[in-house]
Every structure is written in C-alpha cells, then in structure tokens.
Amino acid sequence: MINQEKKDHILSLIAEIADIQKDDIKDESTFEEIGMDSLMALELAVRIEREFEVFIQEEELMNLRKVEDVFLFVEQGGFID
Amino acid sequence: MKVNTDEYQKKTALVTGGSKGIGREVVKLLAKNNINVIFTYNKNYKAAYALMEELKDCNVFITGIPCDLNNQSEIDHLVTTILYTYPNLHFLVNNAGTNIDKPFSQIKDDDWHNVIQVNLNATAYLTQKLLRRILIQQGSVVNVTSISGITGAIGQTNYSAAKAGIIGFTRSLAKEVGTFNVRVNCVAPGYIETEMLDSVPSTNIKRIKKQTALKRLGNKKEIAETILFLLSDKASYITGQTLIVDGGLI
C-alpha cells in the first residue's frame, strides 16, 4: 500500500491542479468526475515526475484515468529515493 | 552574447539541422555556453563529424544523430534515442528546414509534401514527443521560421505555408504550456548567408541588400545569438512571439 504521506501529497497536487477541495476527491473518482481534463492530467504527470522523481512513459500516462490509478502507479513506479 | 554559464550547467539541448548553416552556429554557441548539445543532420555526415571534432574540447557533450525528417522511422528512432538516452532535455531548437522554390503552378505533390513535412510536420511531431521532458525541466523551445511565412514570397507557396504554420503552432503551444513555465518562440530570419541562399540569383541578392535597411545580408551568428537569447532566462517574459531578424527588410 502507498503510504499516507505520499497519498496526501498526490491528493494535494490533484486538488491544486483541478482547483477543487481535497476532501471532494475519492480514491475511485475518475479524472472526468473531478473535472480534470487532458491538459490538467499532463500537468499532474509532470508534477508527479518532478516531485517524486519517477519516470512516466507515454503509454503509462494514457492508463491513468482514476485517482487510485495514480496511487497504484506511484506505488509500483519505483521511486528513485 | 555570453550568458551566465551556471544557469546552463548540465542543461541539454536538441538542435535539428545542426550540421551546417544557422543550426551549426547554434550548436557552437550553445556548447560555448556550457550546454550539452544533441544535433541532427540529414546527409551531411562529414560536416557533422567535423563539428563534433571542432567542439571536442568543450566542457560539454556534443552528439550528432543522423535523421532524415522526411522519414518517419528515422524520426521515431531519434525520439526513442533522446527519451531513453538524454531524458533531461531542456531546450529544443527546431531549425532544420528545406525549400523547393517554384511557381505554384509547377509545384508537384512531392515538392509540397516534402517542404511541409520537413519544416512544419517534423517540428510539430518532434515537439509533441519531447514536450513532456521539456515541461519537466521547465525548458524552452525555439522554432525557426522565416520572413517568408509572414510576408509571403514569389515561388515559395509551400515554404511560406510551412513557415506560417510554424508561427501559428508556436503561438498556440505557448498558450498551452505557459502554465508549466515553458516558453515557445519563433525566430524569423531574413536573408542569411548560408547554402540556402545558393539558389537565389545574384541579381536578386543585390536587390535584397538594397531593400534592407542595414544594406547587407545577415550572418548565421546573428540568428544563433537571437535563438540563445530566446532560450535563456533573459527572455523569461517572452512567449508565443516571432522575433524577426532581417536587418530591417520587411
């Protein structure tokens, strides 16, 4: 399981980018439900790469559709820490 | 122009069409400013090797990669090489260009597609594939267009269309990626002394010089310096623009 600190960090990023309250984001929310368009998703990917030092391949980016997909990706993506 | 070299420490640039002309000057200037450079060339491998040799004592790495921008599999190979070997890309200079000048009525399908492909499509495709790397590094993009894309020119319908396309592309992309603190700009050279001018008759060159406020052709270094300026933080509030460097011709 992804640790709470990283999860919080990701939720804060999503809230900031989609301009919504963190509490309104559920793990199973789709990007569409929280009003995250493709440009915002790109911004999220960029911020995650920059702040967590992971490398997201183009194909992987296409597979990120829900908030929990992002948790799973970060959990499995192998941080370089 | 010599810029603060610390600013560029370890930064990497991709310059298309770096084997000769303006691109070659850009490669040299970036290297002198401590920027690692990957440059592409089409056929001119001797010039590419000579450039690598010339810059071998610079404190940065310089690599030339052959890539015909008219050949999709070669472009994809270039993209893969960059993504996997040099993922920390900061700067992209879409400089490679070609022209096939003819009256519009004589332009064949191939003449049209070749010029649009190398100048416009390859610029857009490469930028799209490498964009996320540049966004992550908060880098910058400069596309080389031409005054021909602004004013039009007899015999250059294909070239003007491609170069005008680059200007529109640049404006829109700048709006899309500004939020990432990434800037995208164009440089529009006037008549610059490179092989590209070989096909222009000398009487036309004479006339062009007369019509130019500074009464001379431009040189490659003047364009390279402008490109470096737009890439650098000195241009930190300039995006979506086309900087005309034509000695006061248009």
Ligand SMILES: NC(=O)c1ccc[n+]([C@@H]2O[C@H](COP(=O)([O-])OP(=O)(O)OC[C@H]3O[C@@H](n4cnc5c(N)ncnc54)[C@H](OP(=O)(O)O)[C@@H]3O)[C@@H](O)[C@H]2O)c1
């Ligand atoms: N010179 C001018 O007066 C002038 C004016 C306005 C705009 N521009 C623009 O400035 C840019 C540079 O022009 P330049 O005068 O330096 O031209 P140049 O001396 O002819 O150099 C062109 C460069 O582009 C490369 N190139 C050409 N066709 C290519 C292809 N199919 N695939 C990959 N690379 C290709 C060449 O590679 P090889 O050496 O391997 O062939 C070379 O490195 C171009 O975009 C041009 O349109 C030039």
